[in-house]
Amino acid sequence: MAPRTAPAETMRYLHELSPQRRQAVADLALDTFLEMGRAAAIVGANGELRLVNDAFTELFGGVEDLTARLAKINADVAVSGGRLIHEVMLPDGRTVGLEVTLLEQGCLITGFDISRRQQRRAREAQLARTDDLTQLGNRLLFQEQLAERLAEPGHAYPPALLTIDLGRFKALNETLGRKTGDALLRLVAKRICSALADHDVVARLEGDKFAVLQLGQPQPQAAAALAARLIDLLGRAYLVDGQLINISACAGIVVVTPDMIDVEQVMSSADLALSRAKSDGQGSYRFFETAMDEKMRSCRKLEIDLRRALSLREFSLVYQPQVNLRSSAVSGFEALLRWQCPTRGAVSPLDFIPLAEQTGVITSIGEWVLRTACREAASWPNDHSIAVNVSGVQFAHPNLVKVVMSALAESGLAPQRLELEITESVMLDDRGQSLTVLNNLRSLGVRMALDDFGTGYSSLGYLRRFSFDKIKIDQSFVRGTANDPAGQAIVRAISSLGQSLGMKTVAEGVETREQFDRVVADGCTDVQGYLISRPLPSGQIASFLDERAPRP
Amino acid sequence: MSTLYRLVYLSKNRISGGAAHIAAEVQSILAAAQRNNPPLELTGALIFNAGMFAQVLEGPCGSLEDTFEKIQQDPRHGDLEVLAYHQTTERAFQHWSMGYFGQSREGQDLFGHLAKATGFNTDGLEGTRLFEIIRDIALEEETRAA
Ligand SMILES: Cc1cc2nc3c(=O)[nH]c(=O)nc-3n(C[C@H](O)[C@H](O)[C@H](O)COP(=O)(O)O)c2cc1C
Numbered sequence: 001m002a003p004r005t006a007p008a009e010t011m012r013y014l015h016e017l018s019p020q021r022r023q024a025v026a027d028l029a030l031d032t033f034l035e036m037g038r039a040a041a042i043v044g045a046n047g048e049l050r051l052v053n054d055a056f057t058e059l060f061g062g063v064e065d066l067t068a069r070l071a072k073i074n075a076d077v078a079v080s081g082g083r084l085i086h087e088v089m090l091p092d093g094r095t096v097g098l099e100v101t102l103l104e105q106g107c108l109i110t111g112f113d114i115s116r117r118q119q120r121r122a123r124e125a126q127l128a129r130t131d132d133l134t135q136l137g138n139r140l141l142f143q144e145q146l147a148e149r150l151a152e153p154g155h156a157y158p159p160a161l162l163t164i165d166l167g168r169f170k171a172l173n174e175t176l177g178r179k180t181g182d183a184l185l186r187l188v189a190k191r192i193c194s195a196l197a198d199h200d201v202v203a204r205l206e207g208d209k210f211a212v213l214q215l216g217q218p219q220p221q222a223a224a225a226l227a228a229r230l231i232d233l234l235g236r237a238y239l240v241d242g243q244l245i246n247i248s249a250c251a252g253i254v255v256v257t258p259d260m261i262d263v264e265q266v267m268s269s270a271d272l273a274l275s276r277a278k279s280d281g282q283g284s285y286r287f288f289e290t291a292m293d294e295k296m297r298s299c300r301k302l303e304i305d306l307r308r309a310l311s312l313r314e315f316s317l318v319y320q321p322q323v324n325l326r327s328s329a330v331s332g333f334e335a336l337l338r339w340q341c342p343t344r345g346a347v348s349p350l351d352f353i354p355l356a357e358q359t360g361v362i363t364s365i366g367e368w369v370l371r372t373a374c375r376e377a378a379s380w381p382n383d384h385s386i387a388v389n390v391s392g393v394q395f396a397h398p399n400l401v402k403v404v405m406s407a408l409a410e411s412g413l414a415p416q417r418l419e420l421e422i423t424e425s426v427m428l429d430d431r432g433q434s435l436t437v438l439n440n441l442r443s444l445g446v447r448m449a450l451d452d453f454g455t456g457y458s459s460l461g462y463l464r465r466f467s468f469d470k471i472k473i474d475q476s477f478v479r480g481t482a483n484d485p486a487g488q489a490i491v492r493a494i495s496s497l498g499q500s501l502g503m504k505t506v507a508e509g510v511e512t513r514e515q516f517d518r519v520v521a522d523g524c525t526d527v528q529g530y531l532i533s534r535p536l537p538s539g540q541i542a543s544f545l546d547e548r549a550p551r552p
Numbered sequence: 553m554s555t556l557y558r559l560v561y562l563s564k565n566r567i568s569g570g571a572a573h574i575a576a577e578v579q580s581i582l583a584a585a586q587r588n589n590p591p592l593e594l595t596g597a598l599i600f601n602a603g604m605f606a607q608v609l610e611g612p613c614g615s616l617e618d619t620f621e622k623i624q625q626d627p628r629h630g631d632l633e634v635l636a637y638h639q640t641t642e643r644a645f646q647h648w649s650m651g652y653f654g655q656s657r658e659g660q661d662l663f664g665h666l667a668k669a670t671g672f673n674t675d676g677l678e679g680t681r682l683f684e685i686i687r688d689i690a691l692e693e694e695t696r697a698a
Pocket of ligand 1: 581584585586587588589598605607609619622623624626628629650
């Protein structure tokens with residue numbers, strides 16, 4: 001056997017070596033070639049094998065059309081600059097990684113079996129696309145599959161995307177525990193799968209939200225049928241961990257049209273349809289329509305304008321006087337929000353407050369209102385009370401008490417002058433949280449009024465749990481005409497209730513003398529409305545009070 | 553022994569076709585139950601009457617819940633209402649992997665009054681009442697056969 005060692009530098013100067021030494025090195029090289037672990041072959045221009053080692057024979061031994069394949073590789077390497085790295089799949093399923101180097105005649109091929117590595121990668125790729133809990137696909141898988149379908153040119157039948165979520169799942173998860181919630185989601189996943197065709201794609205996107213990509217079916221009928229089937233299946237009883245669970249599902253559907261090319265857009269369209277379905281009630285489904293998109297866009301636009309309005313100082317406050325019926329004197333003012341938008345003109349609070357509440361913008365708007373009302377009222381000549389509306393969202397915000405304290409401190413307004421108006425919906429949370437907040441606010445010295453009384457649940461329980469300083473009777477009862485005995489009876493009932501509980505009662509929206517006389521007769525303590533005065537800017541309060549003051 | 557659970561439910565027949573076809577389908581349901589239930593330690597009773605199925609199923613929680621997942625998806629019935637699902641100390645149908653009763657009462661409407669009531673109250677009166685109806689019929693037929 002040839003010597004196994006040859007100093008590295010001798011390799012470079014091979015031609016300078018003695019013939020014997022050269023032979024020794026060549027033997028060594030050949031030996032290495034033949035015995036190395038990697039498969040290696042020198043291949044002629046037509047794919048014929050010139051020299052192979054055992055590893056090569058072992059790897060490619062069973063391949064029938066080897067010569068043709070090698071000829072092809074040889075041709076490929078010739079046109080790709082002399083070197084090629086290549087993965088080939090063998091007929092028996094193994095994958096081989098090849099490195100090809102062009103020689104003067106033919107090429108040198110080395111390679112080894114990378115099937116395991118390949119399998120590991122495939123496994124990892126699959127894991128990254130699998131939802132652990134349900135073993136369905138996850139969001140990544142779904143987005144990739146959807147992207148693929150969107151990129152493919154027209155099919156006979158367009159794909160349809162369904163998103164599905166469960167009603168009340170979060171509450172259920174909280175009461176029954178995570179373990180039961182998880183078990184339920186696994187059953188839901190199975191039920192969804194049982195309704196699908198083999199090639200449909202299904203995934204759990206997050207929490208209790210699932211998505212299905214329905215393929216190769218006439219639309220929209222197939223998607224509607226599937227949605228109905230899923231809602232039926234998922235709405236059936238579940239037995240989990242010894243408990244009976246009833247839940248319901250809603251679905252949003254998008255039938256993909258050729259102009260839909262963006263995954264995010266399609267998914268958010270489905271979400272939009274889903275949220276519509278939810279507002280239709282549990283157990284319903286809805287198709288996405290362009291009109292929804294437009295509505296959403298205009299909502300988004302309004303939201304952007306709203307967020308901007310605050311920093312651009314487009315909001316202002318006006319103040320509507322309240323008059324005490326016994327003394328005929330002004331007892332206080334209610335701060336009302338006005339929005340003068342440069343592009344929209346004057347926007348009514350009715351049109352933007354609901355959106356501000358949904359989006360949470362209300363917290364910063366509400367804070368601005370509170371600070372501004374306190375500051376402006378502090379500059380008025382008398383000690384009239386100033387009523388500020390606090391929305392349910394604001395009320396639930398942990399910061400509220402702090403904000404009120406700081407608004408009072410900053411403005412120097414006496415806490416007794418500030419009156420916060422809340423609606424009954426605030427009292428609907430029953431963990432006693434709102435009661436704590438009410439008591440905290442009261443301990444600051446601030447007064448509390450219950451707004452729009454009579455329109456909601458009007459539970460007398462609220463009045464018992466917290467003694468409000470004032471009840472505001474909704475204008476719908478006040479404006480009723482003389483032949484609306486029910487409205488009148490309600491006003492009378494609330495007034496006498498207020499009287500017995502020691503709460504003031506304010507009739508809102510009084511516009512005519514007739515309404516005024518009636519609420520006086522019905523026993524309200526205060527009135528507010530156009531009959532007394534329209535809402536005034538802060539700058540006009542002093543002269544308004546001056547005019548009303550009894551002349552000497 | 554693992555904790556015993558008892559399930560009582562009522563559902564509407566969705567098998568269409570004549571009496572013979574329905575009878576054959578019911579036979580195949582019973583065959584499935586008698587094949588699958590014993591290894592799962594499930595016992596119970598099934599009654600088919602006036603277009604309604606009523607079933608009591610007893611056994612360990614896991615077996616019962618797995619089998620129920622199959623049953624509630626079975627297209628041969630629908631509008632399934634679970635009337636009771638709770639722990640119990642004793643099996644009421646000890647000897648039946650799935651007893652089938654009530655054939656002799658073809659003409660009677662055994663639980664029509666239950667089906668008509670809307671908004672069943674789980675674990676309420678209906679569950680107990682239905683369970684008792686099924687148990688009484690089973691007892692009666694057992695003694696008659698003996
Ligand atoms: C009213 C009704 C009661 C059934 N009860 C049982 C049962 O107790 N056990 C059971 O295994 N299958 C029962 N089935 C049948 C199952 O729905 C399902 O068809 C069957 O378990 C499938 O059995 P296989 O998996 O052995 O084919 C019932 C079906 C119906 C409609």
